[in-house]
Amino acid sequence: MESMTVAVAIHTRLFARLREQAGIDAETVQVPERSTVEDVYAALRRAHPALESNLDAVRPAINQEFSDWDAVVGQGDEVAFIPPVSGGANTVPGVPANSRRRL
Amino acid sequence: MFEVTTEPLDARRAESAVTHARAGAISTFTGIVRDTSRGRTVTHLEYEAFAEMATAQMRKIADEIADRWPETRVAMAHRTGRLEIGEASVVVSVSAPHRAAAIAACQWGIDRLKESVPIWKKEHAADGTYWIEGDEAVKASS
Incomplete structure (x- = not known):
């Protein structure tokens, strides 16, 4: 398998x-450099x-911080995908609504 | 004190963690497992946490409280695993010089905890199991 992509x-x-x-509760995935959380x-x-297809129903976190x-x-980042919490109703503090969308 | 634990919660321990000589008031909220939810009879609950991030989020909420209500101290604990009806699932305790700030900050703290701390509730009801996600109950696979 040859590729220029790192x-x-x-x-x-x-x-x-x-x-x-x-x-599964954890998995290491290989993605091209400069990939986004959405790519992961x-x-x-x-x-x-x-896995859930509606991104509005998932909140990503990189290294334990909510992210866009x-x-x-x-390399080596931990990316968690977090379903809504019990009192949350999909509110994502600090994340603008327009950053949430469907895959 | 900010913790996620499988052990039974003790509100007095949270209060001990926030009490000090200039604190004239301590307000403590305790969340309890109840036997009905959305019209269903609940047999027991299971809580799952992203524990490392959960305690980090609790600390952030405590920082937010400190910004809004000066001279407060905050303790938060959430239990995980299987909980029976009547057991405590969460404790938030806030001390302040006076009662108004202690009560307001405690309410704000539990509201923020429930919307931003990564801990999930699975209800085991008579007709199946459900993940509780905000206002929704989503059928679980087991």
């Missing part, structure tokens, strides 16, 4: 309903098609 390893974590949908989630969904879907990930 891959980075991203440590993903899934919780609660997303964990049950995927059947898309790679996970290719491997686990039952178009935030760029780097």
